[in-house]
Amino acid sequence: MTIRHVARAAKVAVGTVSRVLNNHVSVRPEVRKRVLEAIRELEYQPDAVAQSMRLRTTRTVACAIRDISIAGFGSFVKAAEEVLRDAGYILLLTNTDEQAEREIELLRTFAKRRVDGVIMTVSDECDDELLRTVQEMRIPLVLMDRDIALGADVVAIDHRGGARAATAHLLELGHRYIALLTGLPAMRPAHERIAGFQEAHRRAGVALRSNLVRSGGFSAEFGFEQLTALLDSDEPPTAVISGGMAMLPGVLQAIAARGLKVPEDISVISGGDSELAELLVPAVTAVRWNNADWGRHSVRLLLDRIERHYDADPRRVTLPTELVQRASCAPPRVTPRPRAPLAARVADARRPASSNAAKRGLV
Secondary structure, X not given: OOHHHHHHXXXXXXXXXXXXXXXXXXXXXXXXXXXXXXXXXXXXXXOHHHHXXXXXXXXXXXXXXXXXXXXXXXXXXXXXXXXXXXXXXXXXXXXXXXXHHHHHHHHHHHHHOOOOEEEEOOOOOOOHHHHHHHHOOOOOEEEEOOOOOOOOEEEEEOHHHHHHHHHHHHHHOOOOOXXXXXXXXXXXXXXXXXXXXXXXXXXXXXXXXXXXXXXOOOOHHHHXXXXXXXXXXXXXXXXXXXXXXXXXXXXXXXXXXOXXXXXXXXXXXXXXXXHHHHHOOOOOEEEEOOHHHHHHHHHHHHHHHHHOOOOOOOOEEEEOOEEEOXXXXXXXXXXXXXXXXXXXXXXXXXXXXXXXXHHOOOO
């Protein structure tokens, strides 16, 4: 079946059928109804390739995120795909693996395949080649939780407010040795969390221990490595904020490896809520935002730019966060005291027993 068969059955011109297929407003309701009935009766399927060449649109949106296996991104993608499907678009999904080179490659591929729009996150807000590629795209783009001075719409999360609330909660409980583990400061979620952490200390009039702030990654592996090092340091933290959506398992592994208990020995707050945080025993206090709303807002901004306001000024939506208090936080048992330097402790342990006993006044 071709468009000519439809036109003949509906007793209209071929151009009228084309306008109906493209949702053109100039077609009268009764004519549109007759054409749609002919399409159903003949089981006519438009040639998508021909349509895309003629209309210069593929009805396709690409979404590139760092790791689809992270639970929060699953609800983001599901909500985004539902809105796109209702609008007649298809979603292409891919991972960036937090590599600027791959992000550049993907952007160029999206341009070649003539997608109508892109939703993505970037691994480095300061990478010159990546920023240049984004600027040269000429395709509507919505950035996920990033601060880049380019003509792109952004849907962000209030990580600053979330980190500030989490830190204030721990300070109110009496903690003064609070660790913050988060990503590279060149990325918005990280530098916003650090800013909120600092603001909470400032408002409470408590000195900030900068040596307990570790920034370098959002992964579970980074959380494990950094918290392990801090727990073995001269000033181990009595509380830790896991500042990444996927970091909590590594933080908990580091605590378990040292034989510590939550919250008796150390309090824990997750920088992103999850089923893991909710179902653990004890359940973990977490900073929460709505990932489904994140996906829906991203798609709606993108579709508005594709279909109506292509040249509009860049827009920004910031989603709120809330601190969900659970059982993983408690007042510190004791105020930690600085330990002797590691080298001194090792040297002391190697002395003969009589020497150590004399030092302690036992002989």
